[in-house]
Amino acid sequence: MERIKSLDVLRGVAILGTFGTNVWIFSSPDGLAxxxxxxxxxxxxxxxxxxxxxxxxxxxxxxxxxxxxxxSAVRRGARWPGWYLWRSALLLLEGALHYVLVFEFDVLMFYAVIAVVCAFVVGRGTKVIRGWMIGAGVVLVAEVGLLTVALYGSGLGGGGATDTSSWLDQVAFRLDHVLALRSEGVLVLPLGVLLFLAGAQLLRAGALEQSMRGDVLRRKLITWGLGVGVPLNALTAFGGTDWALVDRYLCAPVVAFGLLGAITALVHRMGERAGPLRQGVTAVGRCALSCYIAQNVLASILCYRWGLGITGGPLWTVCCFVLVSAAVLLGAWLWLRRFPRGPVETVWDLAYRAPQRLSSRRTRCLPGRSA
Known part of the structure; x- marks a missing residue:
């Protein structure tokens, strides 16, 4: 499949934007609150x-x-999901290490589980995929609705800071409170199934391609995602903490589809022109896993007490976001000038291919298969 021009840019924007949420947890003395x-x-x-x-x-x-x-597996005639399950296992391991050692709100562990579920669905017919999407959506809306009603008026909050005096104390805290800190999975898992399958369907429908059908689909995404999603998101965002779950898990994903359409349309309009910002964002997208981890490590060093311990109000949060994002953008760009992929991606590739090479060698050594 020809490389999709907008995909690395979209990934880079998503990685940096995700840090735009996480930075509040790092930079504020109140943590998740x-x-x-x-x-x-x-x-x-x-x-x-x-x-x-x-x-x-x-x-x-x-x-x-x-x-x-x-x-790709279908074109090669390879068994599916086959080695994709090993890829998901590696993602689960990476997420677990990231959760324990770096950041208690890691999303990679959830993605690994979602990927396994969706791997068995993505190759099915359109009706089956839509059925799974509808089912996941119903579960998500029901959970958000019930939790919103149950917590309405209770002053939903994060429960204060999770920072402790040392890095080892943080590790121990994450291990001791793993069920509470991973409880977001109740909402992330059905949302993830819905969005994973939606992404697969959008690719097949041409949302990322430079074509007439792609233009039509992107206009619809922008109209609904930004034209409808943004006003709804604004209402819930300023509606107080009682609407926090509706805001994050129902309205924000609608806006995400609009962002997908708008960013892709912008990349296609720009053509091959790539200024410093686009080059940096593209580099972040190509080193997505490395940059996702790096920005959380850098923010930990800046903000946690075992590091520099700098916390404060919105001004420091914005400064922290700018500093860390600039470092990640520059670091990814410089790294890719010398190496073909990011450091985590390099280790990932070695770990992913090693058992395949071993399996291939064993197959060649079977009786009747030797040269």
Missing amino acids: AVLGGGGPLESGLRALSNGKFLALLSILFGVGLAIQHA
């Missing part, structure tokens, strides 16, 4: 710019990647 808690109109507006949207966009792009992997 900074995301779900109150704050003035300016702070609420800044949080609303990224909350949930880019995580949803990243989920859609994982679905696009899943569809590309499936199409």
